[in-house]
Amino acid sequence: xxxxxxxxxxxxxxxxxxxxxxxxxxxxxxxxxxxxxxxxxxxxxxxxxxxxxxxxxxxxxxxxxxxxxxxxxxxxxxxxxxxxxxxxxxxxxxxxxxxxxxxxxxxxxxxxxxxxxxxxxxxxxxxxxxxxxxxxxxxxxxxxxxxxxxxxxxxxxxxxxxxxxxxxxxxxxxxxxxxxxxxxxxxxxxxxxxxxxxxxxxxxxxx
Amino acid sequence: xxxxxxxxxxxxxxxxxxxxxxxxxxxxxxxxxxxxxxxxxxxxxxxxxxxxxxxxxxxxxxxxxxxxxxxxxxxxxxxxxxxxxxxxxxxxxxxxxxxxxxxxxxxxxxxxxxxxxxxxxxxxxxxxxxxxxxxxxxxxxxxxxxxxxxxxxxxxxxxxxxxxxxxxxxxxxxxxxxxxxxxxxxxxxxxxxxxxxxxxxxxxxxx
Numbered sequence: 001x002x003x004x005x006x007x008x009x010x011x012x013x014x015x016x017x018x019x020x021x022x023x024x025x026x027x028x029x030x031x032x033x034x035x036x037x038x039x040x041x042x043x044x045x046x047x048x049x050x051x052x053x054x055x056x057x058x059x060x061x062x063x064x065x066x067x068x069x070x071x072x073x074x075x076x077x078x079x080x081x082x083x084x085x086x087x088x089x090x091x092x093x094x095x096x097x098x099x100x101x102x103x104x105x106x107x108x109x110x111x112x113x114x115x116x117x118x119x120x121x122x123x124x125x126x127x128x129x130x131x132x133x134x135x136x137x138x139x140x141x142x143x144x145x146x147x148x149x150x151x152x153x154x155x156x157x158x159x160x161x162x163x164x165x166x167x168x169x170x171x172x173x174x175x176x177x178x179x180x181x182x183x184x185x186x187x188x189x190x191x192x193x194x195x196x197x198x199x200x201x202x203x204x205x206x207x
Numbered sequence: 208x209x210x211x212x213x214x215x216x217x218x219x220x221x222x223x224x225x226x227x228x229x230x231x232x233x234x235x236x237x238x239x240x241x242x243x244x245x246x247x248x249x250x251x252x253x254x255x256x257x258x259x260x261x262x263x264x265x266x267x268x269x270x271x272x273x274x275x276x277x278x279x280x281x282x283x284x285x286x287x288x289x290x291x292x293x294x295x296x297x298x299x300x301x302x303x304x305x306x307x308x309x310x311x312x313x314x315x316x317x318x319x320x321x322x323x324x325x326x327x328x329x330x331x332x333x334x335x336x337x338x339x340x341x342x343x344x345x346x347x348x349x350x351x352x353x354x355x356x357x358x359x360x361x362x363x364x365x366x367x368x369x370x371x372x373x374x375x376x377x378x379x380x381x382x383x384x385x386x387x388x389x390x391x392x393x394x395x396x397x398x399x400x401x402x403x404x405x406x407x408x409x410x411x412x413x414x
Contacts, residue, residue, distance in 0.1 A: 004300065005273040011258040014251040019239035031297065032226035033258055034271065041259040044221040045252040051218040051240055052248040064241065066212035090238065093211065 060131070062107040062124045064089045072096070072105060079103045083131065084140040085156065087111050087149065091142065103140075106131065111148040112155055120155060129159070138166040145172055267338070269314040269331045271296045279303070279312060286310045290338060291347040292363065294318050294356065298349065310347075313338065318355040319362055327362060336366070345373040352379055 003009070008030055015026035033041060057063065058070035061083075065071070072078060072092075082103030086092045092105045108123045132139070139160050143149035157167045172190035174183055183191075210216065215237055222233035240248060264270065265277035268290075272278075279285060279299075289310030293299045299312045315330045339346070346367050350356035364374045379397035381390060390398075 005262055005271065007254070007257045007261050007273060008271070011251075011254040014247070014254050017243060017247060017251075018236045019242075020235065028227065029225045030258065032224075033255060034262060035226075036224060036259070038259055040221070040224060041255055044218075044224075045255045047214070047218040047221050048240060048248055048252045048255070050214045051237065052243070052245055054214050055212055055241060064212065064215070066214060 057107075061092075061105045062109060062127055063092050063105055077102070080135060081137045082140065083128070083136055083138075084142050085128065086142050087144060087152075091144070095142065103138075108143070108152070111143055111146075111152040113148045113151075123152075125156070125159070128156075129163075132160065132163055132165055136165055138168060141167065141169045145170075264314075268299075268312045269316060269334055270299050270312055284309070287342060288344045289347065290335070290343055290345075291349050292335065293349050294351060294359075298351070302349065310345075315350070315359070318350055318353075318359040320355045320358075330359075332363070332366070335363075336370075339367065339370055339372055343372060345375060348374065348376045352377075 004012070004027075011033065012023075012026045012030040015021050015029045016023060021029070033044075036044070054066055055064055056066075056068075058065040058073055059068055060073040061070060063070045063072065067074070079102045083106050084092075084095060084101060084103055085106045085108060086095065087108055087110060089107055092107055095101050095105070106124070106128045108125065108128070110118055110123050112118060112120055112123070128139075139156070141153040141156055143152045153169055157169070160167050171194055172187065173194050174180065174187065174191045180188065211219070211234075218240065219230075219233045219237040222228050222236045223230060228236070240251075243251070261273055262271050263273075263275075265272040265280055266275055267280040268277060270277045270279065274281070286309045290313050291299075291302060291308060291310055292313045292315060293302065294315055294317060296314055299314055302308050302312070313331070313335045315332065315335070317325055317330050319325060319327055319330070335346075346363070348360040348363055350359045360376055364376070367374050378401055379394065380401050381387065381394065381398045387395065
């Protein structure tokens with residue numbers, strides 16, 4: 001008799017399919033649905049369907065979008081000569097939040113990972129190459145600084161550089177607010193290698 | 208432009224209303240909904256509605272139930288002379304899983320908490336008292352061993368004891384598998400106070 005009613009178990013199973021949700025959390029979420037007012041549950045149910053059916057991918061940059069062209073690609077003020085390549089839309093959103101980058105994006109939908117059987121053909125690389133029609137002068141590779149992200153960046157740089165487009169990679173180093181004591185060796189090595197002169201900045205050096 | 212499409216934000220807002228879900232987790236769950244097949248999202252949407260509209264409360268013990276009487280109250284084999292009083296249906300379910308208790312339950316739907324403005328009148332206490340019609344010989348108070356749970360147990364014992372019903376409280380002590388090193392003082396004190404003789408158990412003492 002130690003079972004929840006079938007309707008509860010069914011909802012719990014659905015929550016478990018979401019990223020990072022185990023049995024206990026799924027049951028906690030399920031039971032908290034029971035505490036919501038019925039209108040909210042109705043709205044929740046509709047929001048699920050709307051998010052799934054009305055959201056697609058921008059035909060240009062492959063980012064998630066509710067319209068054929070995403071707001072970034074459709075914006076007239078953006079610098080169309082620069083494309084920042086990211087692994088997924090979460091990364092694109094993080095860069096957009098910085099409110100400083102004015103170019104376009106390209107979302108790969110993953111990284112090359114032989115371990116997971118993901119080769120270049122499974123990523124949106126063809127779509128990226130087709131955008132390099134002469135108007136693009138720089139491609140910034142902003143895949144994550146993980147082994148897979150580095151491999152993907154390396155692969156893309158070899159593919160794109162011969163096309164006469166400038167290819168750059170985001171910098172490695174200490175995160176701002178970080179503590180050297182807790183940084184890993186590779187990050188520290190990159191931070192030293194990538195050091196920049198402060199002479200010009202603080203103007204301390206006489207001419 | 209650093210915003211997700213409105214459909215994404217709306218779903219994210221719904222996830223945030225669930226117990227223990229903040230903005231970041233809500234967005235992670237929302238984005239993982241996009242990765243599910245459309246049939247699964249449809250099923251999820253329907254499961255939400257079903258859980259909310261088809262689940263009510265047992266008219267006897269106030270536990271969640273898909274029928275007027277919950278399976279425990281409706282079972283002919285249960286001992287109807289004992290009622291175990293719990294704070295919520297999660298606690299009732301935990302006790303049921305133990306597969307040993309054969310009495311009935313009563314779900315209070317909360318505990319007395321002056322801090323949160325919850326007085327006895329907001330709990331299912333009237334429903335509990337109305338069940339004490341002479342056939343019930345023992346009420347086990349199994350509210351959590353927290354200040355609110357203890358207060359509620361104390362309140363109920365004063366209310367029920369004069370009715371000539373035996374009132375008991377679940378034992379406090381070391382959780383099985385626990386480590387004395389990490390136990391708090393109050394638990395240790397209760398464990399010592401509630402110690403039981405092992406003479407009879409292991410039969411080591413000569414008559």
